[in-house]
Amino acid sequence: MIQHIDVHALLQESVSAMYADLVTRPTGRVVRERIERAIAADGRGGVTIARMDFTGVGCIDYSCADEIVAQLLRGRPAVLLLSGLADGHREAIDSVLTRHGLAALLERGDGTLETLGAPEAAAALVREVLARHLAAPTSGGALALTPG
Amino acid sequence: MTRLVEVPAQFDDRSFDQFAAAFAEAGRNGERLLFDAHAAEWASPFGLVGLLAAGQAAGHRDTGHAAKPLLTAPTHPDVLGYWTRAGFFREAAELFEIHGKIPKVRVTDESELLLPVTPVHAAEDVHAVVSRIQQRASAILASELGLDPKATMGFAMALSEACQNIVEHAGTGGWAAVQAYNWRRTLGRRVVVIAVGDAGVGFRHSLEPTQSRRLGDRWGDAAALEAALIQGVSRFRDPGRGQGLAGIRRYLARWNGKIAIRSGTARIAIVPPWDEDVPLKDGLPLFPGAQVLIIIPEQESAER
Numbered sequence: 472m473i474q475h476i477d478v479h480a481l482l483q484e485s486v487s488a489m490y491a492d493l494v495t496r497p498t499g500r501v502v503r504e505r506i507e508r509a510i511a512a513d514g515r516g517g518v519t520i521a522r523m524d525f526t527g528v529g530c531i532d533y534s535c536a537d538e539i540v541a542q543l544l545r546g547r548p549a550v551l552l553l554s555g556l557a558d559g560h561r562e563a564i565d566s567v568l569t570r571h572g573l574a575a576l577l578e579r580g581d582g583t584l585e586t587l588g589a590p591e592a593a594a595a596l597v598r599e600v601l602a603r604h605l606a607a608p609t610s611g612g613a614l615a616l617t618p619g
Numbered sequence: 620m621t622r623l624v625e626v627p628a629q630f631d632d633r634s635f636d637q638f639a640a641a642f643a644e645a646g647r648n649g650e651r652l653l654f655d656a657h658a659a660e661w662a663s664p665f666g667l668v669g670l671l672a673a674g675q676a677a678g679h680r681d682t683g684h685a686a687k688p689l690l691t692a693p694t695h696p697d698v699l700g701y702w703t704r705a706g707f708f709r710e711a712a713e714l715f716e717i718h719g720k721i722p723k724v725r726v727t728d729e730s731e732l733l734l735p736v737t738p739v740h741a742a743e744d745v746h747a748v749v750s751r752i753q754q755r756a757s758a759i760l761a762s763e764l765g766l767d768p769k770a771t772m773g774f775a776m777a778l779s780e781a782c783q784n785i786v787e788h789a790g791t792g793g794w795a796a797v798q799a800y801n802w803r804r805t806l807g808r809r810v811v812v813i814a815v816g817d818a819g820v821g822f823r824h825s826l827e828p829t830q831s832r833r834l835g836d837r838w839g840d841a842a843a844l845e846a847a848l849i850q851g852v853s854r855f856r857d858p859g860r861g862q863g864l865a866g867i868r869r870y871l872a873r874w875n876g877k878i879a880i881r882s883g884t885a886r887i888a889i890v891p892p893w894d895e896d897v898p899l900k901d902g903l904p905l906f907p908g909a910q911v912l913i914i915i916p917e918q919e920s921a922e923r
Contacts, residue, residue: 492749494779495742495786530749530775533866534783537859559772566869567862 473520473616474513474549478539479527481505492529499538506539510549519549520605520616522578526555536563537571544573550600552616553587554578561587568592576600583613621689622646624673626656630666632879632912638666640904642673652677653689654715659698664796664814665912667707667736671794674714676818676907679791692719700724706735710794733759733811734778734797745782748795749775756811759799763809765918766874773870774811774915780863781815781911788854789819789908806893808917816910822847822882825854840883841901848880848887867913876915881906891916 482493485501493499510521523540525531544551553564553575561577568574568588574596577585584606586593597614600606609615622645627634645652654673662670677688690711693699699722702708706726711717726735733755737748757771766774778795785793795815802810823843830846831838846852848868853860868889871878879888879896886900893916 486743486746490746490750492746492753492775492779494749494776495745495783497742498746529753530772530779532749532776532779532783533862534780537862541859557772558769559776562773563776563866566866567859570862571859 472513473522473552474510476506476509476521476523478502478506478523478525481509482528490529491527493531493535493539495532496534496538499535499542502535503539503542506543507546519603520552521549522552522554524555525553525557525560528555528560531560531563533563533567536560537567540564540575541567541571541573544568544575545571550596550605551575552578552584576606578616583609583611583615585614621651621653622648624652624654626654626659626662626670627666628658628660630656630659630661630670631663632665632881635665635669635881635906635910636903638669638673639906642677642906643904646677651686651688653691655691657691657694657719659693659702660695661698662702662707664705664736664798664812665816665910667702667705668794668796668814668816669906669910671707671710671714671736672816672818672908672910673906674711675791678714679818687714687716690715690717692717692721694719696722704735705732705796705798706737710736710738731759731799732797733799734795736794736796738792739782739785739795739815739817740792742783742786745779745786748782749779752778752797756797760811760915763799763917764811764915766915770874773873777867777870777913778813778815780867781813781913783863784909784911785815785817785819788822788825789817791817791819791908793817793819793908802914802916806916808919810917811915813913814911815913816908818908821908822880826852829854829856839901840885841887841899844880844882844885844887845899848878848889871913871915874915874918876913878914879912880909881912882909883907 565587572589574588574592624641624645753775760766761768799811823840826843834842851861851865884903888896890896
């Protein structure tokens, strides 16, 4: 089961609706706790992939990226699939994941997948999603989620 | 008795140590201070934020009297007008007893003043600063400095991390200001300057519980700044901490920018090729808290 998480919507529920930026540790903590609750609530249905959609999010700083993505992965609630990332988002998230020796999947606009984070953790993540049939190689040699 | 602290006529990061020396000397006996800026001709964002930090520190000292420190405002109308439009007096009114006629002009949105002097106390303030800077900075960063439009997000990130340093470590509030101007001094190009400062506990005090034993006799303001900026050390044991300054360094390396941090009696800088600053200075006049300077220059055509 894939759970969809609208990060921008959670952000606006967490801080003033005026702000679209994922900045500061306190904000990151509040958003992460909401994501954890959402995953736990749906966990009864067997969430295997949490798709975190960053569309609409402005700036992400390193502190907030650490507090949300890295801390979530340390709890291993599900495989994290990040989508809607701008270049600036990607840089901050990749950096904090690498520092922690963690990895996540990034879903490109065409639906293919790549990894972010530490190379060894990224290789292990690819092996895991292939072994669990969550993703499969495409005809072009990329990786994509398996239907259903 | 009131002791005089002269504000340099050209008040920026280069003249800051002269100001800090006067501040340290005048504050030695705990007497009321008079900051004399009547002859001021120009102040950078770093100077304005530093003057507020001095006022904050002077007000917190155990002086035995409740009076605020005094401030004589600049007499030149253009200088006075600029300090007002830059938001300096809006903040100074809380800290100083001000002498001089402050013009009734609004803190402005003029194009070069990307962020007027803005107080930073809590995470909510950082959100406000980041939101505002993204609305204002994008056009200037792209059209005047020649940065990739995508660089605006990194610029906001750098400002956010610098401001969070106050929220998480200073133990008090501080200020941020951002301005674009022509940098005739060494570069002959346009620059955007971020100044963030406070009169809080400073890097040495913040890192002391976790780092002083590791560095033994070397421990001091300079070692604390090196640990924070070069080694990415944080006062928290969580391995995810300490990434903010490293992130700022990466951003500045890409755009040939500069960062300098002054705290206590030391100052550290990551010096780009276009600048002649020194990487580390120790034994400077004591000044409380931390003062951060970030400069991003206009990109030369080969860099674009």
